[in-house]
Amino acid sequence: MKDDDNATMHAVLKGDRRAVARLITRVENTARDGDETLRAVFKHTGKAYRIGITGPPGAGKSTITNKLAAVFRARGGSVGIIAVDPTSPFTGGALLGDRVRMADVELDDGIFIRSMASRGSSGGLSRKAAEAADVLDAAGFETILFETVGVGQSELDIAGAADTTVVVLVPESGDAIQAMKAGLMEIADLFVLNKGDRPGADHAVMSIKMILGFRPHNDTTWMTGVLKTQANDGKGIDELAAAIDRHREFLVQTESLAQRRQARLRGRIRAIVEAKLDTHFWTPERSQELDEVLSRVVSREKTPYDVADDLLAHFAGRTT
Numbered sequence: 263m264k265d266d267d268n269a270t271m272h273a274v275l276k277g278d279r280r281a282v283a284r285l286i287t288r289v290e291n292t293a294r295d296g297d298e299t300l301r302a303v304f305k306h307t308g309k310a311y312r313i314g315i316t317g318p319p320g321a322g323k324s325t326i327t328n329k330l331a332a333v334f335r336a337r338g339g340s341v342g343i344i345a346v347d348p349t350s351p352f353t354g355g356a357l358l359g360d361r362v363r364m365a366d367v368e369l370d371d372g373i374f375i376r377s378m379a380s381r382g383s384s385g386g387l388s389r390k391a392a393e394a395a396d397v398l399d400a401a402g403f404e405t406i407l408f409e410t411v412g413v414g415q416s417e418l419d420i421a422g423a424a425d426t427t428v429v430v431l432v433p434e435s436g437d438a439i440q441a442m443k444a445g446l447m448e449i450a451d452l453f454v455l456n457k458g459d460r461p462g463a464d465h466a467v468m469s470i471k472m473i474l475g476f477r478p479h480n481d482t483t484w485m486t487g488v489l490k491t492q493a494n495d496g497k498g499i500d501e502l503a504a505a506i507d508r509h510r511e512f513l514v515q516t517e518s519l520a521q522r523r524q525a526r527l528r529g530r531i532r533a534i535v536e537a538k539l540d541t542h543f544w545t546p547e548r549s550q551e552l553d554e555v556l557s558r559v560v561s562r563e564k565t566p567y568d569v570a571d572d573l574l575a576h577f578a579g580r581t582t
Contacts, residue, residue, distance in 0.1 A: 271302050274401050277340075279374060282401045286376055286394045300393060306400035308523075310342070313506060314424030316410040316449075321430040322456040325493040326502070327409045331367050333503045334405045340372045342398035342406045344391050347377050374403060392423050392530060421449035422529050425522060426509050428502070430454045431470070433462040447473060450486055451509050454502060458490035484512055543577055551576070 273281030288299065313330075315323045324345065331341045367373045376398075378391055395406050410420050421427050429450040453474075455467050470488050479485060487505050491498030513519035552573065558564045 267299060267302075271299070274303075274397065275306060277402050279371075282374060282397060283376070285397050289393045289397060290378065290390050300396070303393075303396050303400045307396045308399070310395070310399040310403055310406045311426075311510060312395060312406045312408065312424045314408045314410070314420035314427045315430060316420045316427065317430035317454075318432075321432050322491075322493045323409050323430050326428075326430055326454065326456060326491065326499070327407050328367055329493055329496055329499040330503060330506075331373055331405075331407060333499055335367070335370060335372050339404040340402065341374070342395070342401075342403035343373065343375045343409065344394055344398075344406065345375065345377045345409045346391055346411045347379060374398065374401075395423070422526055425513065425519060426451050426506050428452045428454055428506070430456050431466065432457045433460045433466045447477075451484060452502070452505050453486065453488040454498075455488065455490045456493050458498065459492050463490060482516055484509065484518075543573075548573060548577070 270281050270285055274285050285299070285303070315327050315330075317323055327343060327345070331343055334341050367375070376394060378394060391408060395408070398406050408420060408424055427449050429452070431453065433455065453470050455463055455470070457463070458467075467488055467490055474486050474488070477486075489498055489502055489505060491502060493499065510519070513522065552569065555564065555569055555572075559566055559569060
């Protein structure tokens, strides 16, 4: 690493907030030449506990994230927050709505908040979010909270980034049924029915519990909990933090935490390989090769499968 990079890395390991911010910015903006920095960061990770907060838009994820951060901070630990906001169609950056809603904890030196643009990621997390979490982990933040963009049914990749996944719903709009269809039932370790003072809240809680009752259980299976909160008033947040603690203890006792983290690293390695293959495969020459044959696909002389096989064969021949 260059001298400047070494100095930044040393400052990050000491918890310097400006260095952390600079390094996350570099991670976000780096395409091909970031591997060296990320390698240096990764060696210092593995200590932080990662919690995902997900669910449909308007459920109160930002408020819950804000309140949870305050609870964990009150225990004396440091907290990193990665809030993934929708990408602006004009600038490509984050709209920063979550950052505004977390203004009351942002001034705490033990809490670091980073808004990141989703950049077209359909899974609710920016592709760079996991790498940014590594920076926070290396900097010594004990708890890392991911808050997803809130796209609703497609934000399932949070389960691959977090140790504990919290799905936030509200009484309206049949969220329990939507959650079941979207697969959120499968990824949730804890359900939170927020805005629990609204009409229909108790019925929604019972509906979620009824759906969960159909899932098979045994002594080694975590019983997914359902909690009711009123996050704006802070009600139920302490209970949520305690439930996260219980889930963490369960994972440790059953050795599931190590298994989850191994699976997470496996998925991440596959994603890195796929990204590198994509970069190396789609050279300007190969894109031109595709363009030249495309008219034959349009006229049905060749199929998309034939062209794909040809491109892959040429790629394999040039890389062996």
